[in-house]
Amino acid sequence: MSGAHPIVAPIGAEPAPVSQTRDGNSSSRIAELIRDAILRGEYRPGARIRQEDVAQRFGASRVPVREALRTLEADGLVTLVANAGAWVSQLSPAECDEVYQTRERVEPLLLRYAMPGIDAATLDRLDELVQEMRQTDDVEEFLRLDRQFHLGSYASARTTVLGDLVHRLWNTTQHYRRAFTLLLDEHSARVVHDEHHMLVTALRDGDGTGAESVLAGHIRRTRLGLSRHPEVFDLTD
Amino acid sequence: MSGAHPIVAPIGAEPAPVSQTRDGNSSSRIAELIRDAILRGEYRPGARIRQEDVAQRFGASRVPVREALRTLEADGLVTLVANAGAWVSQLSPAECDEVYQTRERVEPLLLRYAMPGIDAATLDRLDELVQEMRQTDDVEEFLRLDRQFHLGSYASARTTVLGDLVHRLWNTTQHYRRAFTLLLDEHSARVVHDEHHMLVTALRDGDGTGAESVLAGHIRRTRLGLSRHPEVFDLTD
DNA sequence: ACTCGCCAAATTGCATGCAATCTGCCATGA
DNA sequence: TCATGGCAGATTGCATGCAATTTGGCGAGT
Structure with missing residues (x-):
């Protein structure tokens, strides 16, 4: 969701990039796939998400997976703990x-x-x-x-x-x-x-x-x- | 800001990690530093943020910088465009x-x-x-x-x-x-x-x-x- | 039986390097 | 003069590999 509507088309001191969000981006794609999996209920609240698993599942390395997890953390769907891992967020x-x-x-x-x-x-x-x-x-x-x-x-x-x-x-x-x-x-x-x-x-x-x-x-x-x-x-x- | 209050202390199917957000995390630290720089006005809206610059400035490689930029994107402070770069967000x-x-x-x-x-x-x-x-x-x-x-x-x-x-x-x-x-x-x-x-x-x-x-x-x-x-x-x- | 400490396996965190893509400039032609 | 095409440099995207940290179980001690 976040990133779907960039706050603004970047127009800046330096030449603005064309606003065609190509989204050929691996990490954006992976974020969306994990998000869907969570919303479908495939990953349930409290379940651990292992970087390597996701990477293998979606045919990528762990680097874009880590970026996707950061995005999902900010979305509130995933909780990250440093040096420990990622869990699907739970609400009290x-x-x-x-x-x-x-x-x-x-x-x-x-x-x-x-x-x-x-x-x-x-x-x-x-x-x-x-x-x-x-x-x-x-x-x-x-x-x-x-x-x-x-x-x-x-x-x-x-x-x-x-x-x-x-x-x-x-x-x-x-x-x-x-x-x-x-x-x-x-x-x-x-x-x-x-x-x-x-x-x-x-x-x-x-x-x-x-x-x-x-x-x-x-x-x-x-x-x-x-x-x-x-x-x-x-x-x- | 985001991540300061994890949605919940992760308690899950698998053993829960200790909730001590050590934040020794390089990418969290860098996100906070960039955030402060933006809020101070050091980076102005529309200004481009180059990964290599930030990495060098904070003594890290580009990988944690990229993660920090993802966090800031979700915070609405930075606008990312695939294969083009990162800009400080502007509001119309x-x-x-x-x-x-x-x-x-x-x-x-x-x-x-x-x-x-x-x-x-x-x-x-x-x-x-x-x-x-x-x-x-x-x-x-x-x-x-x-x-x-x-x-x-x-x-x-x-x-x-x-x-x-x-x-x-x-x-x-x-x-x-x-x-x-x-x-x-x-x-x-x-x-x-x-x-x-x-x-x-x-x-x-x-x-x-x-x-x-x-x-x-x-x-x-x-x-x-x-x-x-x-x-x-x-x-x- | 229970607690505590330690060690190996598993997992995360990040630096490096290379491929892909974009940017900006210059040459070419109308 | 202006528009167009293309190339080199700059920048981003990501796979790999290694160091740091955590996990979970086993054994020693109480």
Whole structure:
């Protein structure tokens, strides 16, 4: 995520490079591959990541792997300890709560940035996603759709730092969303779907304040739900 | 900043390493040195950073320098372009506005986290800083005191991600705060000082909501001030 | 049975060197 | 005069190899 939107196209004292992020970069590629593996749940929180393993797996030497791990550390997905190694980051209940409180304040802002760019086609697509979420029973499928729904609602925001920040917050809490989704009873699930629907309705009505408020409440509800299920953080791997 | 508070002490499937961040790490050390140089203004926005130069300057090879640059890229202080090089990041007016809007929402939250830990001694120290800011005429001194004041008011917050996030936001806007401070007329400066004083008063009264609101307004005022001075972003290096 | 200290294997940290790519300048031609 | 192509120097990207540190188990001692 980070690096996807460079803070600025470098224009400097010295001639600016062409801004074509070729990304033929081995370390960027590896960072993305490890990130995906973590988000998919292939690497689980607390699991150790050995440089040599990753290097061999992706056909590179340990140097670009180390750079990728630095990137992921800053993303909050990996915890590095000098001379000891790298582990997939874990969140304590308090830390997860912190991330959700941050999301509660920041995502409505990002949504506001996105609103001018949300057209009818986007709204229809969001409605579709709400329906698909209502119909699926598969946790992984739900997670994928939920992510598509929310990040999709932000997609038209022409931001640089804020979009990246929200992506990071989503990534660091991905595991706990997965565990929490498993615990959703039918009533809670219905509330979630209704809130999604209310969000789309507010967006369709051009009600920015309403949309912000629905979204904040939605995140808040999830945060409170998580705080009632500390067992989500027991990683009996 | 990032890495100072690992998301969590790694406790995992495999034996957990001792959490003593020895930081004898060459790349961490170099990241910090470059970060300081950027914040001091020694490297200016848009300036190119050559790996070999940094390596020689700090007595290391290019490998740890590259890792440090990756860290700083994720911090938003450096922009990397594959096969071309590293530049000190620049913010466009729109991006800076974005960062300030984010701060406006996030810093009051961090302040709320900090409040329970703010004792009388801290409040006295904050008052002292307000006085010192009133008295100084030196821009660098003011910047230093202002940073101490605000980050100091957050210091007792026992957070992990939120504290780091705020530090990052402060760092990426440091150059523009410096340029903006130069433009402050006497009236605006007085308003700033008064707001600082109001913040301490609210904190002393245990008025959390008031403190949050003063802080949000303070950041907002600065943001609007910046938007009236686009020349701050002309980097005639 | 339990603790402590030590040693070999495993792993990380980094310097070196070479290949790939880009930058900036100069020659060539319109 | 200006645009274009291409080459040499400079710079980045990465594989290799070695030194430093940690890990985990074994044995001595209590």
